[in-house]
Amino acid sequence: MHPAHENHGGHHPMLQHHFFNMGQQLEASILGMWVFLVTEVMFFGGLFMAYLLYRTLYPAAWLAGSHELNEVLGGLNTVVLICSSLTMALAVRAAQVGARMAQIVNIILTMGFGTTFLVVKYYEYAAKFEHHLVPGAHFDPTREPAQQLYFSLYFMMTGIHALHMVVGLGIMAWILYGAWKGHFNAEYFAPVEIAGLYWHFVDIVWIFLFPLLYLIGKHQ
Amino acid sequence: MNHAVNEPRSYLDAPYGVASWLLTKDHKRIALLYLISITVFFLIGALFAAGIRAELMTPEGDLFTADMYNKLFTLHGVVMVFFFLIPSIPATLGNFLVPIMCGAKDLAFPKINLLSWYLYLIGATLTLGAVFMGGVDTGWTFYTPYSSMASNTNVTLAAVGVFIAGFSSILTGFNFVVTIHRMRAPGLTWFRMPLFLWAMYATSLVMILGTPVVAITLLMVGAEAALGFGIFDPRVGGDPVLFQHLFWFYSHPAVYIMILPGMGVISELVAAVSRKQIFGYSFVAYSSLAIAIIGFLVWGHHMFVSSQSIYAGLVFSIITMIVAVPSAVKTFNWTATLYRGSITWESPTYWVIGFIGLFLVGGLTGLFLGAMGLDVHLHDTYFVVAHFHYIMVGGGVMAFLGGVHFWWPKMTGRTYPETLGKISAVLVFVGFNLTFLPQFVVGYLGMPRRYHAYPEEFQILNVVSTGGASVLGIGYLLIIGYLVASMFKPRNATANPWGATGLEWDIPSPPTTFNFEIDPVVTEDAYNYAGRAQKTGDN
Ligand code: HEM
Ligand SMILES: [Cu+2]
Numbered sequence: 127m128h129p130a131h132e133n134h135g136g137h138h139p140m141l142q143h144h145f146f147n148m149g150q151q152l153e154a155s156i157l158g159m160w161v162f163l164v165t166e167v168m169f170f171g172g173l174f175m176a177y178l179l180y181r182t183l184y185p186a187a188w189l190a191g192s193h194e195l196n197e198v199l200g201g202l203n204t205v206v207l208i209c210s211s212l213t214m215a216l217a218v219r220a221a222q223v224g225a226r227m228a229q230i231v232n233i234i235l236t237m238g239f240g241t242t243f244l245v246v247k248y249y250e251y252a253a254k255f256e257h258h259l260v261p262g263a264h265f266d267p268t269r270e271p272a273q274q275l276y277f278s279l280y281f282m283m284t285g286i287h288a289l290h291m292v293v294g295l296g297i298m299a300w301i302l303y304g305a306w307k308g309h310f311n312a313e314y315f316a317p318v319e320i321a322g323l324y325w326h327f328v329d330i331v332w333i334f335l336f337p338l339l340y341l342i343g344k345h346q
Numbered sequence: 347m348n349h350a351v352n353e354p355r356s357y358l359d360a361p362y363g364v365a366s367w368l369l370t371k372d373h374k375r376i377a378l379l380y381l382i383s384i385t386v387f388f389l390i391g392a393l394f395a396a397g398i399r400a401e402l403m404t405p406e407g408d409l410f411t412a413d414m415y416n417k418l419f420t421l422h423g424v425v426m427v428f429f430f431l432i433p434s435i436p437a438t439l440g441n442f443l444v445p446i447m448c449g450a451k452d453l454a455f456p457k458i459n460l461l462s463w464y465l466y467l468i469g470a471t472l473t474l475g476a477v478f479m480g481g482v483d484t485g486w487t488f489y490t491p492y493s494s495m496a497s498n499t500n501v502t503l504a505a506v507g508v509f510i511a512g513f514s515s516i517l518t519g520f521n522f523v524v525t526i527h528r529m530r531a532p533g534l535t536w537f538r539m540p541l542f543l544w545a546m547y548a549t550s551l552v553m554i555l556g557t558p559v560v561a562i563t564l565l566m567v568g569a570e571a572a573l574g575f576g577i578f579d580p581r582v583g584g585d586p587v588l589f590q591h592l593f594w595f596y597s598h599p600a601v602y603i604m605i606l607p608g609m610g611v612i613s614e615l616v617a618a619v620s621r622k623q624i625f626g627y628s629f630v631a632y633s634s635l636a637i638a639i640i641g642f643l644v645w646g647h648h649m650f651v652s653s654q655s656i657y658a659g660l661v662f663s664i665i666t667m668i669v670a671v672p673s674a675v676k677t678f679n680w681t682a683t684l685y686r687g688s689i690t691w692e693s694p695t696y697w698v699i700g701f702i703g704l705f706l707v708g709g710l711t712g713l714f715l716g717a718m719g720l721d722v723h724l725h726d727t728y729f730v731v732a733h734f735h736y737i738m739v740g741g742g743v744m745a746f747l748g749g750v751h752f753w754w755p756k757m758t759g760r761t762y763p764e765t766l767g768k769i770s771a772v773l774v775f776v777g778f779n780l781t782f783l784p785q786f787v788v789g790y791l792g793m794p795r796r797y798h799a800y801p802e803e804f805q806i807l808n809v810v811s812t813g814g815a816s817v818l819g820i821g822y823l824l825i826i827g828y829l830v831a832s833m834f835k836p837r838n839a840t841a842n843p844w845g846a847t848g849l850e851w852d853i854p855s856p857p858t859t860f861n862f863e864i865d866p867v868v869t870e871d872a873y874n875y876a877g878r879a880q881k882t883g884d885n
Contacts, residue, residue, distance in 0.1 A: 142456075143452075144445075144452035144456065144529075150528060150529070154454045154528040154529065157524050157527055158455060158520065161524060162520060164554055165520070165554050165555075165558045168555055168556070168559050169562050170562070171559065171562075172562035172563055172566070173562060175591075175592065176566070176588060176592075179588055180583070180585075183583065183585075187583075261573075261574060261575050261576060262573060262574030263574060271582040271583060274575075274576055275582055279577070286565075
């Protein structure tokens with residue numbers, strides 16, 4: 127017999143009409159998030175391509191540029207994001223077993239780490255403005271022009287990443303609301319799961335950005 | 347609350363009202379919303395084309411200034427590629443048919459599907475805004491530095507429009523991939539899927555993998571034009587050729603976004619009009635995937651003469667020859683299917699035959715262009731223009747119109763006059779060849795593209811081309827006329843007017859909101875015409 131017919135009596139309240147059952151709905155949302163993350167990889171991929179090309183063409187400018195970044199702050203932010211990934215994973219686990227309080231606490235912690243990251247990033251950006259390292263008309267004229275390329279890519283890569291963090295915080299707020307209402311349990315946890323996938327992805331992007339922008343070549 | 351209690355009504359009737367359409371999550375209604383929008387943009391794009399052809403009637407640049415001419419061909423290209431052809435089959439026929447062919451009630455993410463239509467509208471509006479603010483003159487390719495250092499400010503607006511429309515196409519592809527993976531009816535294995543689903547799947551892969559790259563590229567151009575980030579600016583060491591690489595990394599695959607869906611439509615139509623299982627089903631299915639994958643490895647054939655090393659050019663040239671193979675496989679298989687089929691001469695048949703002929707010419711001339719040495723002569727001439735119009739208009743638009751004629755009774759519940767269907771197919775075929783065949787010749791003789799004036803000896807061929815374009819235009823207008831007129835007639839279509847196989851023909855025309863009253867179970871291969879004939883014979 128077809129699964130659809132078995133379900134006709136007691137629909138789960140969160141089951142959308144066009145799915146046969148909760149299992150199919152969960153699988154669809156998780157696959158959907160993975161597909162979305164593939165598009166994100168390609169999106170950042172264009173920037174990494176430009177990075178690769180110009181780094182090869184202008185190694186000296188890259189070295190000089192990376193010396194302007196504060197690897198202590200960058201390192202701190204890396205630790206902060208890794209912690210947020212842990213709390214995110216714990217939140218997903220809590221949703222799967224239906225532990226409401228643990229969901230709420232872990233989501234709030236994740237949001238706290240995310241905000242910390244953005245605050246640190248703000249101070250880093252402010253310093254770049256002060257030192258005339260923002261490409262364009264106000265760029266420090268004593269520097270080699272190709273360093274503008276480095277900072278163009280620095281701002282685009284970290285800026286788009288930070289934008290993803292802001293979106294992530296919005297998603298977390300939405301998940302927090304659902305957790306507060308007690309929506310998530312062993313039967314229905316897809317939103318937390320896919321929000322988690324997104325959050326981990328954004329963290330991983332940073333894990334690549336940090337060494338590429340802050341560390342490589344610096345201590346030669 | 348419980349919809350099962352009410353008598354099921356067709357998706358066109360239930361419920362009424364403007365809001366019920368603008369906020370609909372029904373994939374079939376969204377398909378119609380898209381159909382209306384892309385038709386409007388097709389007409390806008392055609393208007394620009396009319397301007398181009400009118401200017402080229404005479405060798406002197408008399409009708410428009412060079413600057414205005416630049417804007418005409420740019421806007422023609424931008425509108426036709428990004429706002430008509432890329433969404434054409436996926437967002438209309440694909441939206442309508444993918445869930446039904448899967449045996450599902452809707453796409454996996456109906457709200458995201460609606461969002462994609464709104465993104466399309468926002469992108470289209472911004473780009474039109476750029477038109478009204480004075481237009482864009484970069485060519486549809488947005489090459490730097492035309493689009494950055496040397497741009498008028500409208501370029502940013504138009505690029506933002508294309509960027510946003512790109513997300514609408516990503517969302518469509520994303521929805522199709524998840525739907526085809528996760529929502530197929532019991533018994534509908536991968537190799538029982540109609541080939542249209544295979545084609546939509548392959549197209550979606552290209553949309554998902556390619557479109558984000560052009561999105562980030564346009565963002566980099568925008569950052570350069572608006573914020574002074576010199577990513578492609580040679581003054582700070584930036585490389586304009588990097589833009590071309592990134593652009594064609596998307597845009598060659600994007601040409602397959604435009605033709606793969608057409609190939610899927612033709613596979614359905616070929617089987618239906620010849621009442622036969624498609625010849626070499628699995629070859630046709632796999633060739634869609636092969637095109638999607640190899641299509642990502644040939645972008646350098648657009649850059650043979652833009653400072654690319656000749657070794658890179660050599661490799662791209664060879665891979666270009668290879669990517670033609672899966673397209674040839676399809677063409678052979680369609681022909682083999684038609685061979686000894688019981689061909690019925692209905693209007694879809696005319697579109698099928700037209701498609702195969704025109705696509706063949708377009709594909710073969712692609713090989714001319716892919717041959718590195720020959721391309722040095724042909725690059726940026728009218729030969730290239732003729733090549734891609736044979737594929738995109740002769741192939742893509744013919745297939746789209748064939749599909750619209752084939753599924754129109756299903757989508758609207760109405761039929762159109764068969765004779766007019768055939769006449770319009772012939773008009774379009776003849777008009778098309780008159781327009782673009784001379785362009786191969788004039789391009790080979792050396793007429794460059796993108797100039798508003800040309801030497802006198804090219805005039806005759808250009809006049810033929812403009813005359814052909816008028817025939818073509820009449821053909822298109824005729825189609826729009828009788829299809830729109832059919833909407834004002836009573837619903838007279840039967841569930842399966844062509845006697846075709848496929849889940850969509852087992853449900854009423856037009857379908858009910860949730861497509862299937864009883865969830866379907868698939869027990870046979872696609873195109874089981876032989877099995878059907880036996881069954882009706884037994885009765
Ligand atoms: C299948 C669908 C195809 C479509 C929609 C298509 C479309 C296009 C378009 C739009 C252009 C012009 C780009 C521009 O400069 O503005 C182009 C150029 C080109 N196409 Fe195709 N094409 C298709 C198939 C092929 C095939 C099968 C080949 C070869 C195997 C091919 C080889 C080329 C080459 C080499 C060029 C560059 C010519 C030049 O700029 O010198 N194309 N095509
Ligand atoms: Cu190409």
